Amino acid sequence: MRALLRNRRALAGASILAFFGLVAIFAPLIAPYSPTDINFTPMLGPSAKHLLGTTPQGQDIFSQLVYGSRDSLEVGVITGAIISAVQLVMGVFSGYAGGWVDSVLSSVTNVFLVLPGLVLLIVITSYVTTKGVPVIIGVLAVTGWAWGARVLRSQAIALRDRPFVEAARMSGERRWHIVVFNIVPNMFGVLVANFFGAALYAVLAEAGLDFLGLGNINDVSWGTMLYWAQSANAMLLGEWVYLLLPGLCILLLGTGFGLLNFAVDEVADPRLRRV
């Protein structure tokens, strides 16, 4: 744990997340206007009243940007958590149990792994009539768990044969008890790294869906901002701020998760530890 605190990349990642977290929490205080307020003159450039200008619909860009952080963080963290939970159950149980249980579960994992996730995502969202964040979270979770499950499974298999697990089995501990109290704590590093990886995936995928207009286009998120920018031909109109900033925020938030993912991996795996 201490090593993590000293790791530069972990600190960088954590700072980024903390920054966005604070922005999200204090959004009402930071943003001067409501993000959905359309009473402003559209297409204004940056000014003192509107730090980043206004959208073609007449909304304040800066406020939208600030509130957008809530959406991305929410989706990122919640989806990340759900995916991590599913990965944990599928991967660890399958790896530890072995035998036919493992064969079945890992076949299922492989199927989900090979199916192109986003394609599945797009098709499912087209069928679903209600649009919005919960749907996106659900669909992302269904399509995004497979890869991490594979990783956790091989970890579980490696741990299963270790002496202390053998000892637990010999002393008659019940299977789930062994898994929860012996195996999982030893995979803690990988689990945490996976969480950040899943969150990264969720942030990017959600932004992508929003951008394509498959989310609720009336929600305020960085992805939908880009959707509106694209459909209003911001490019042709020279509104580069509108184009640049939401994406930059996605990139930064994603990098935050990504850095933490990398750093936790580095610290947890003794072979990767820094010189």
Place this chain on the structure above:
Amino acid sequence: MAPLLEVRDLYVGYGWDKRNLMTVVRGVSLSVARGEVIGLAGESGCGKTTLAMAVAGLLEPPGHVVKGQVLFEGRDLLGLSRDEQRALRLAEVSMVFQASMNVLNPVMRVKDQFHDAMAAHGVKSAEVSLARARELFAAVKLPERFLDAYPHQLSGGMRQRAVIALALCLRPKLLVLDEPTTALDVVVQRSIVQMLGDLRKELGFGVIFVTHDLSLLVEIADRVAIMYAGQVVEEAPAQALYEEPRHPYTAALMGSFPPVGAERQRLAGLAGQPPDMRQLPAGCAFSPRCPKIIPGTCEVLSPTETHDGAGRRVSCHLYAQQAEEVAQVG
């Protein structure tokens, strides 16, 4: 005749910060004559593997040689350039690692691994390498067809033999073996040791055999050096050591290995823990566990090394009054 290998007062430390190294080899001096078998014995962590690596020129960060020399045929190995060191490896000094299970490249055929080693030392022809490999496989009693195989197709014992064969392919003058048989079962162990003996008679190389199994050394070594906490605490011809271990640690090690043929005896273990190399006592490193400790002396004063005329030396206060003393102030 000049010794094949001479280690002079070697100090090796471990660590990433050069100012704050943990010294694991503390002033070791050792020499190996041509064709001689030296056994190096001690518990895990006594520094014998580090010493072996340093001697073979294979020490890499975080290991650093802090002081001392390793003279191979009179040349200081540590002073050579990287290329010169590389040229010496395998051709003059060869090392077989502990647990050679995974020492072969999994994606290359065994014969190719012979070839690239030989090619690195000037033997460009594949036929020559192959012929040599066949010779060696015969010597280690491995069927020739395994030359075409991949490492995973050989069993553990077979891989160990293959590695030994590889180590000898350029006829080195010195072979350093680090626990070559520890991971194998006793029967395989025996056959490998026998094979090594035969090869040595044929090729005449010197051997440094590192192990914690003292009983094995007593059988195959000419001389045995006992290491504790980074120092050589006793050295003697193998038989003499067996009959009369002088250092209390040696006696304890002996007591831990019952000879198979002898009558039942009480096993005397060794109390205490291996020493923490960062917090050694001021005096003799073995003093906390020594059954023959001289209170007031051993904990505070480092023992001096004494030699007797018959090729034995020991570092212990019990023998300080005997024979000539090396003029070293502890």
Place this chain on the structure above:
Amino acid sequence: MKYLARRVGLLLVTGWAALTFNFVLPRLMPGNPVEVMLARFQGKLTPQAANALEVAFGLKTKQSAIGQYFSYLGHTLSGHLGVSLTYFPEKVTTLIGEALPWTLGLVGFATVVAFVVGTAIGALAAWHRGSALDSVMVPTGVMLGAMPVFWIGLLVLYVFAFKLGWFPVAGGSSGGQGLTSISGFGAVISHAALPAITLTAVSLGGYIILMRNTTITVLQDDFVKFARAKGLPERVIAARYAARNAILPNFTTFALALGFVVAGAIFIEYVFDYPGIAYLLYQAVTSLDYPLMQGIFLVIVVGVLIANFLADLLYVFLDPRIRVEARR
């Protein structure tokens, strides 16, 4: 070979799953999609169009659900994917056939280049661990991996096509020219350049980091130490011992990542108006052209599965432990 047999099995199971998914999903959603379509087109659907829908959904009303399922399977497996609604009366297969080559070129290029270049950079970074190269490459890799594809696409389009005018702004080629003429070929390349470069750049990051970490791990393996003990020159060790072994798990990941590259292609084609199959899918989805959508979904899944299988096949050649069964 057991390994290949298992991979073929996986392929078949996944393919079947995709087919069934296509069949089941419309029926799970509230409302009959055919009725939804009818309502939407407000009676403008010709009888042929309605029939097309029914073929696509296997909704021959006289059969039971199981019967529908099997006739659907029959139709699909014999290549009858129905007729598109938005491009009526074009057959789905025709449309897919036109769009597919564009995507194959784009995705094929991007995937291979990203893998090769990313792996090479990652290996270099690992080999010179702690150096300036390594310290720069790691965060670069992370950032590349965190980049929203579509955003980069937009920016690239804005800067290089719109502002600087170096590349065309949209489409696959100029004026419908194919690959047959030199100028046509050139046009195709210039249209494909930006999408290809963007897609490649975004895929690069993951490979860099993966190869770097794998190589670092391999460098600590015993056989690398022994290679040094044999006195082999560093270059040989780097290539034949370290990289050659490190690339194996990377290759597996590469095979699995093919599905994700398709995702990237969707965004890229959308942003650049590139007439590939992913763009077609997007259009189908937004206009609720169910037959087309299902057909494309199927083709994409099958394509990814085949690519996956080819990668697995290649892997067998790379790793002798799979190729040659262990004797003990």
